[in-house]
Amino acid sequence: MRTWHATGKEEGPSRIMRHLTKLLLGLVVLLQPWTAAAQQPPLAFGVLNQQSPALTAERWNPILHYTSTVSGVPLQLKMGRTVQETNSMMARGEFDFVFTNHNFQSEFDSLGFKVIARWAGEPIRAVIAVPADSPIQNLHQLAGKRVSFPSNEAFVAYAVPLVALKRAGVRVEEVFGGNQEGTLAQLKARRVEAGAVNSRFLGQYAEREHVQFREIYVSEGFPDLAVIAHPRVPAATVERVRRALLGMSSDTAAASILTLAKSKGFEAATDRDYDGVRRIYRLVGQ
Template sequence: MHRLPLRLLAAPLLALGLAQGSHAQVLTLGVVPQQPAAKLYSLWQPLIEQVRSDSGIELVFKTAVDIPAFEDGLRRGDYDLAYMNPYHYAVFSRSSGYNALVAQAPGRLKGLIVVRRDSRFKRLEDLAGQRLVFPSPAAFAASLITRRELAARGIPVEVRFVRSHDSVYFNVQRGFAAAGGGVWRTLKSTTPEAREALRVLWQSPGYPPHPIAAHPRVPLALQGRVQQALIRLADSERGRKLLERLRFQAFAATVDADYAEVAALDWQGIPGTLEPSEEAEAHTP
């Protein structure tokens, strides 16, 4: 069984110990588990350490076993700061009060449907009756947007949910599913073997990218310090290298209004949405 780094397993205890044992300002940063936890930790921890150094705020990495568990954490307000998908923000900015600070810049988020490079599928309509895999019911671009497109075209498919974007690519690569949903950033950062084996069959229009948002309990002064440290990463060679590891060019300031178009989308008939009145059971496939 793959073992997580000790520091990753200990992160919540570290945050608690620092908060109780000193006057250090400690904030947890929850990262949506688009990829396995150990991989996320290796990608995000160096950037977190740089932001910690630049801002003077102790940041502690956190994630969850899968995206539905991460959604539960957002619902409870487990994370002081959270890197979440745009649909998560549209829901949890209302129900939990999260406030957008920064988002990836430049660029727009696009959902993808990928197939094996050597498959016979040329159009979305060719997938009728096939098994498709998605990272979770409420993964925005990789699951909600892609399934919305299939439903709009009247293409019936067998839907299965897996733990992460990397799991989607693995299942399609190995032929366990005919196609799957993803996004460009995770496709580009998956294994070379998977990238070589897959091709993009369809991509969506662009939407606002994932924000990093703050829970309302975080003082505005600390929110501002973290925001500025994230934005300044692109000003140094080291910062740009840390961003490049995540397939980012830079962070730019963002505000709640930037996600109005996501909040306005109609999800009628698409299972897995997280409307506030249904949150208790919405994460169950």
């Protein structure tokens, strides 16, 4: 049945269908940018092996989900099974963004990565720690002892303490834990006399595992790890990701994510901020 209004215009099913068709076409046009973004393959976001893959995912997946949502740039966590494998992936260009400081070693420094941010908070320091009841009181008493390091490519947990040990004239038996957590686990189990780690992880591990350590060496401060972008990533895309990371600390929607990650967010950073990191790496031939 057709309906006629006072205007004399037909308001039947065919007219209603034409209105609905126009409305649907308009919605399709409006949704095209979001559809394209959803179909865009995610960019690989590499993370240095400081913790186990499970703990890394627990910390970083919420951060990357937030950053992807805010920036409109889909990001996906990617890392190798070991530090060496992750570094090799970086060298082969498998990451679009990376959270690391190993790029400042000589062999990676020419890859062209750009520093866009860094983990916020106090500077990181190298710490050599022993069990709280250990008789060892200073570096000289480590001579000939087993000391664990995350890997021989670590910056603050290998290159920095190695320079300190060399300056003290002390040689130790190097043992590798695979990552920060692995080194602290070796120290907790007393398979080594001392462990060299990033100051940020020492306190977190001790609190979580209910164990006490004592610091016998603490280095000067260095900027925390950087977020770097591969030169192939378009500048506009890099800027969107950078702004999303820097905005986390002031966004209430990110508060629970940062609490879970035990993070204050991210701070602005430049390549020149890491000249001191390069200097230490060069002192140990890296």
